[in-house]
Amino acid sequence: MQQILIIGAGLIGAALAYRLAQAGAGVTVVEAQAQPAAQASGHSFGWINASYYLTPAHHRLRVAGIQAHHRLARDLGADLWDWQGCLWVEDAATLDQMAADLSHLAYDMQVLTQPQIAALAPALAHPPPRALYFAQEGAVDPAALTRALLAKAQAVGAKVLLNTPVLGLIQRGDTVCGVRIAGQEIAADQVIVAAGTGAAALLADVGLHLPMLHRPGVILATQTVPHRLAPILALNGQELRQDRQGRFWMPVAPHHQSDPAQTLPPDPQASVDAALAALNALFHGPPTLRAAKWAAAYRPVPGDGLPAIGPVAPGLWLAVLHSGVTLGPLVADVLTAEVLGAPAAPDLSPFRPARFWS
Helix, strand or coil: CCCCEECCHHHHHHHHEEEEEEEHCCCEEEEECCCCCCHHHHHCCECCCCCCCCCCCHHHHHHHHHHHHHHHHHCCHHHHCCCCEEECCHHHHHHHHHHHHHHHHCCCCCEEEHHHHHHHCCCCCCCEEEEECCCCEEEEEHHHHHHHHHHHHHCCEEEECCCCCCEEEEEEEEEEEEEECCCCEECCEEEEEEEEEHHHHHHHHHCCCCCEEEEEEEEEECCCCCCCCCEEECCCCCEEEEECCCCCCEECCCCCCCCCCCCCCHHHHHHHHHHHHHHHCEEECCCCCCCCEEEEEEEEEECCCCCEEEEECEEEEECCCCCCCHHHHHHHHHHHHCCCCCCCCCCHHHHHHHCCCC
């Protein structure tokens, strides 16, 4: 039995743990925080989509990511997911270009008129004249999904060590064969770094430089209110969804998925208040939405914005990317197969970490 050690108990690490343990590997997950999904996975908007993409290959990977979520839902039960579709609204020229680009990529979409938009989202105070609708897109609570995956992984033999920072990687010659934690070493046949923004420091321990973008963000959640919005809404760059409990979730910065800001707003509370004012203006009448909570987190984005998935040295693998929500289950599927000896998935070739140091 291969012994696989996974660094990081976010969504990607949890999905890998489940798929590897399910395939018969011995799995240990090591997480620095006291709880799983304590970093980016626990402070994510949760949108599963392929309408945001950087390259055609990236788009295809994200489409495959949506399909992987449906496969995972058949294993875990579908209750964690909401496939409510997405309304995407921009100015006329941008919308036309987006429609043309996605049509060329054969992505399933509809162009809705104002009456169709009003019927789909009747609580909107000012339905736009046109919108794109992506019926196949949805959302999930990434922290809840992470916990469910770890529970499934543990049920088939995986070990999860929380509050256990990795102090360094162990090498024998060129091969990585375990990790150092406080007071001991843990041996492994393969080590997978799924540590998000902490990945660069771990790779530096074996002389590899992984460039990472500095991408902080703020996500707010409102109090529970009666349901007013069925689809996810991406309105002129502002992303918004209402979950099944009735809470609205909203990134404070517009164009959150591609937001290039390198620092948090100087006054995050003022930014949250402004976002709430804009949110309340979207809908007819009461109730007025208030922030129940908000949190800042750093998105793990490799230097060129694209995922970094695959081998980095003998015995050492990397899975660092944004968006981990859309791609996490797919990464677990393809990397599990490769780590256990199957040929690499062809769709991964543009996203290999070696592009940063070859």
